[in-house]
Amino acid sequence: MSEFNIALSPGDGIGPEIVAGAVTVLDAVSKKYGHKFNYTEVYMGGCAIDKYGVPLPQETIDICKKSDSVLLGAVGGPKWDSQPSENRPEKGLLGIRKALELYSNLRPSILKPQLKDASPLKDEKLSNGLNVMVVRELTGGIYFGKRTKGEDWASDEEKYSVEEVKRIGKIAFETAMLRDKRVVSVDKANVLESSRLWRATMEEIAKDYPEVTLSHMYVDNAAMQLAINPAQFDVIVTSNIFGDILSDLSSAIAGSIGMLPSASLGATKCGMYEPIHGSAPDIAGQDIANPIATIVSAAMMLEMSFGLTEEAKAINNAVDKVLNENYRTCDIMSEGMIKTGCKKMAQLIAENI
Ligand code: NAD
Numbered sequence: 001m002s003e004f005n006i007a008l009s010p011g012d013g014i015g016p017e018i019v020a021g022a023v024t025v026l027d028a029v030s031k032k033y034g035h036k037f038n039y040t041e042v043y044m045g046g047c048a049i050d051k052y053g054v055p056l057p058q059e060t061i062d063i064c065k066k067s068d069s070v071l072l073g074a075v076g077g078p079k080w081d082s083q084p085s086e087n088r089p090e091k092g093l094l095g096i097r098k099a100l101e102l103y104s105n106l107r108p109s110i111l112k113p114q115l116k117d118a119s120p121l122k123d124e125k126l127s128n129g130l131n132v133m134v135v136r137e138l139t140g141g142i143y144f145g146k147r148t149k150g151e152d153w154a155s156d157e158e159k160y161s162v163e164e165v166k167r168i169g170k171i172a173f174e175t176a177m178l179r180d181k182r183v184v185s186v187d188k189a190n191v192l193e194s195s196r197l198w199r200a201t202m203e204e205i206a207k208d209y210p211e212v213t214l215s216h217m218y219v220d221n222a223a224m225q226l227a228i229n230p231a232q233f234d235v236i237v238t239s240n241i242f243g244d245i246l247s248d249l250s251s252a253i254a255g256s257i258g259m260l261p262s263a264s265l266g267a268t269k270c271g272m273y274e275p276i277h278g279s280a281p282d283i284a285g286q287d288i289a290n291p292i293a294t295i296v297s298a299a300m301m302l303e304m305s306f307g308l309t310e311e312a313k314a315i316n317n318a319v320d321k322v323l324n325e326n327y328r329t330c331d332i333m334s335e336g337m338i339k340t341g342c343k344k345m346a347q348l349i350a351e352n353i
Pocket of ligand 1: 014018073074075076077078090093257258274276277278279280281282283288289290291293331
C-alpha cells in the first residue's frame with residue numbers, strides 16, 4: 001500500500017463537478033488497490049479572488065508544494081472578466097506553474113475508435129489511429145523572452161539555453177521509453193539559430209537513450225504531417241510556441257475537448273494534472289459536463305507522478321468499457337447512445353475499476 005497527498009483545485013465553472021468525478025474514480029482505485037489518497041482542497045482562480053481577493057493565495061502555493069501532485073479543474077469565467085489584468089483568474093494558473101517550476105507540458109491525443117466521428121479528419125486519414133504525445137517546453141522561449149517596442153516596430157526574443165533544452169528533451173525521451181520509443185523533435189532549424197541549438201542538444205540527449213529513435217521535422221511540415229498522417233507520430237518534443245500550436249492541432253484531431261487530459265511536470269515530482277478544456281461557464285452547475293478529461297488526467301497523475309501504471313491502465317480501461325456500453329455525455333452524444341450526466345458518468349467509470 002502507498003500513500004499520496006493530492007492538492008485538489010476544483011476552480012470555477014464546471015471545475016467542482018468534474019474534479020468531484022475524478023475523486024469518485026480515485027476512491028474506487030484506492031479501494032481496489034489499497035492505496036491511500038489524502039486530498040486537500042485549495043483555492044485558485046475566480047473562486048480564490050472571491051474568497052481571498054487574489055487568484056493565487058500563498059496558502060495554495062504552500063499546500064501544492066507540499067503535495068505529491070495537483071489535480072486541477074479549470075479556472076475563469078465571465079464573473080471575473082472585469083478584474084484588472086494582474087488579478088485575473090488565469091494569473092493563478094501561470095503563477096502556480098511558475099511556483100512549481102513546471103517547465104514541461106505533456107498532452108496526449110488519443111483518438112478513441114468509439115468517438116471517430118468527433119474528429120474533423122476523414123476516416124481514411126484515421127485508419128491507422130492516433131496516439132501522439134506532444135511534449136511542449138512551458139517556461140522558456142518567445143513567451144518569456146525580452147519584449148521590445150519602438151514607435152513603429154516591436155520584437156519578441158526567442159532564446160533557449162542548452163540546459164533548458166536538455167531538461168525538456170530528457171522528459172520527452174523518458175516518455176518515449178514508456179511508449180513506442182520514437183521521438184520527433186520539431187523546430188525551424190533551417191531559419192532560426194535557437195532551433196539549431198535545440199536540434200544539436202536533442203542529438204546529444206539521444207546518445208543517452210540508444211533504444212529511442214530520434215528524428216527531426218520543421219514545424220511547418222510537422223503541422224502538415226499531423227493533418228495528413230497523424231498515426232506516424234509517437235512523441236513530439238518542441239518549443240513553447242510551436243508546442244502551443246501543435247498541441248491544439250493534435251487535440252482537435254482527436255475530437256471532443258471533454259475527453260483530453262494534460263500533465264505539467266517540472267523540477268520536482270509534484271506535477272499538475274488538468275483537462276485541456278476551460279471552465280465551461282455555459283454548462284456549469286447543470287450536471288452535464290463530461291468528466292472524462294479530468295478522470296484521465298488523474299490516470300496520468302497515477303502513472304507519471306506516482307508510478308502506478310496498472311492503476312492508471314485500470315482507469316483508462318474503465319473509460320473504454322463505459323464508452324463501449326454506449327454511455328455518452330452531451331458533448332459526445334450521438335444517435336442511439338445513452339445520454340449520461342457528469343456524476344453518473346463518473347460513477348459508471350468507478351464501478352468498472
Ligand atoms: P471552454 O473550454 O471552457 O468551453 C468551450 C466549449 O466547450 C463550451 O461550449 C463548453 O460548454 C464546452 N466544454 C468544455 N469543457 C467541456 C466538458 N468537460 N464537457 C462538455 N462540454 C465542455 O472554453 P471557453 O468557453 O473559451 O472558456 C471559458 C472559461 O474558461 C474562460 O474564462 C477561459 O479563460 C477559461 N479557460 C480556462 C482554462 C484552464 O483553466 N486551464 C483553459 C481554457 C479556458
